[in-house]
Amino acid sequence: MSKFLRALLITAAATGVVAVLLNALDLDGASDADAGAAPFGGMDPDDLSEEDVDTLMNELASQLNL
Numbered sequence: 001m002s003k004f005l006r007a008l009l010i011t012a013a014a015t016g017v018v019a020v021l022l023n024a025l026d027l028d029g030a031s032d033a034d035a036g037a038a039p040f041g042g043m044d045p046d047d048l049s050e051e052d053v054d055t056l057m058n059e060l061a062s063q064l065n066l
Contacts, residue, residue, distance in 0.1 A: 048056075
């Protein structure tokens with residue numbers, strides 16, 4: 001029984017440490033700053049030209065060895 005309680009205590013402590021670290025990272029803050037930016041590093045999928053789409057598809061096919 002003591003091994004179980006020890007494991008439970010260690011798990012609770014690890015969970016608390018992870019919760020504090022995740023709270024400190026403030027992952028939601030990054031999304032607020034980039035709210036107006038296009039996804040994928042400045043590529044707006046709605047504004048891609050036909051040539052860009054062809055280039056991306058060819059690159060994907062070469063990576064997949066098709």
